[in-house]
Amino acid sequence: MTAIPIDQGAEPNDIKTWEYTTFDLTKPKTDIDGLNRLGREGWEAVSMVSSWGVGWRLVHPIVLLRRLLPNDGL
Numbered sequence: 001m002t003a004i005p006i007d008q009g010a011e012p013n014d015i016k017t018w019e020y021t022t023f024d025l026t027k028p029k030t031d032i033d034g035l036n037r038l039g040r041e042g043w044e045a046v047s048m049v050s051s052w053g054v055g056w057r058l059v060h061p062i063v064l065l066r067r068l069l070p071n072d073g074l
Contacts, residue, residue, distance in 0.1 A: 016068060023063040024051075035063065042067040 023038060025031045035045070043065040051062045 017071075018066045019069050020064065020066050023065060025061045025063060028061065038065055 021038075021043065023031070023035060039045075044067060045063050045065050047064040048061050049064070050059055052059060
């Protein structure tokens with residue numbers, strides 16, 4: 001694992017604030033349209049995990065997405 005140093009001299013206005021959501025890929029071949037829609041709304045995929053579900057959705061990927069929130073004037 002690589003550590004990325006945090007700039008201790010950063011001004012509070014330079015700190016980025018993110019909003020997070022998840023997208024459940026139950027049918028990956030058809031869910032691409034949903035991911036593209038989220039991308040147009042400013043969401044960026046940052047991670048993917050495999051999740052244990054129930055019944056026919058026993059194992060499926062879940063995508064973690066983030067988008068930058070506007071600066072609230074901090």
